[in-house]
Amino acid sequence: MLRIVTDIAAPVERCFDLSRSIDLHLESMVASKERVVGGVTSGLIGADQEVxxxxxHFGIQWHMTSRITAFEPPHRFVDEMVRGPFAAFRHEHRxxxxxxxxxxxxxxxxxxxxxxxxxxxxxxAAAYLRRLL
Structure with a gap:
């Protein structure tokens, strides 16, 4: 389990929306050549939607589909892997x-x-994710 706490000089609503922005995520992951191949392809992802x-990563091409499984604007959302390389992947954003x-x-x-x-x-994997996030 990995827990990262970050203080941001911006309102809660703005941070919540930026954290679910597909476009911003893509910009932040240029080094891994991440791209969207299905589901919500731009804008803000929301409740029960998939991407x-x-x-x-690690020189290996990865494919993963995540679904928003909990959505409580502007305080919390959860994305969970529904298809992909891991036994389990769950990311809670508070x-x-x-x-x-x-x-x-x-x-x-x-x-x-x-x-x-x-x-x-x-x-x-947890150490690598800490650097990514």
Missing amino acids: SWQAR FAAHGGGTRMTDVVDVRMGWGPIGPVADPA
Whole structure:
């Protein structure tokens, strides 16, 4: 389980919307050549919607489809992998007013699967995700 707390000098509503922006996500992931290959392809993703991604990480081409499984604007949403390379991937995004701005908390649960190598790979995946987020 990975937990990252970030304080942002912007209103909660703005942070919530920017965090679910497909376009901003693509801009932030240029290094991995991430692109949308299905579902919501631009704008803001919302409740029960899906997006399919293709990207290169660790020199490997990855495909993953995520669905918004919880949606409580402007304070929380959850995206979960419904198809992809992991045994499980769940990312909870929380937003709270804090000190005139917003405290954003990301909680990510990723399990690689991969049989007996999975428990060894899980910490490496969490460390990599910490750098990405």
